[in-house]
Amino acid sequence: MTADTQPAPMVYVIDDDPSVRAALEDLLASVGLAATLFGSTRAFLDSPLADAPACLVLDVRMPGQSGMEFHRLLVERGNPLPVVFITGHGDIAMSVRAMKAGAIEFLAKPFDNQALLDAIHRGIAVNETHRAQNRRQDALKRRYDALSDGEKAVMARVVRGLLNKQIAGELGVSEITVKVRRRQVMVKMGATSLPELVRLSDALAIAT
Incomplete structure (x- = not known):
């Protein structure tokens, strides 16, 4: 990869329902987006992430740690990965909390596929901007050093x-x-x- 070539974006999906993961993998593949899928937040944390622009599609309700709790953990750790929430049990109050916490979108199942793809593309764009800012800051720090x-x-x-x-x-x-x-x-x-x-x-x- 050269300085002018950026890696292909990656979409991470965390959902405990295998059928949902399979459907999302097919949807993302249909528009040329690579995806890595996880059945739990622990599996996600235990896996190395690609050095590429990315977005996380996160189910709200899962056994153990909820998606909302996991998102709060990511924010506390300073992880800039944009999050798109999906849920079959959402409500307006939950949606408001998620958006205030910095989520890109909050979609109730069954959601419109295009709405999800649009949200994912927004998330990837946000992450690309963040990565570019980091590269500029790193270059500036090297010049100062x-x-x-x-x-x-x-x-x-x-x-x-x-x-x-x-x-x-x-x-x-x-x-x-x-x-x-x-x-x-x-x-x-x-x-x-x-x-x-x-x-x-x-x-x-x-x-x-």
């Missing part, structure tokens, strides 16, 4: 708006040294202006 300690010290003061003379005074170095380090910071961080460097610094603070 490539700075020397002296360059990081200069960058921290440049984005605060200090002049070269002030920075030199704080660090106990010459203005020439500050100018050289400042130029290296701009090159290594890929910034073409001070406002852009400030923006990158803000993004770096969020990433770390």
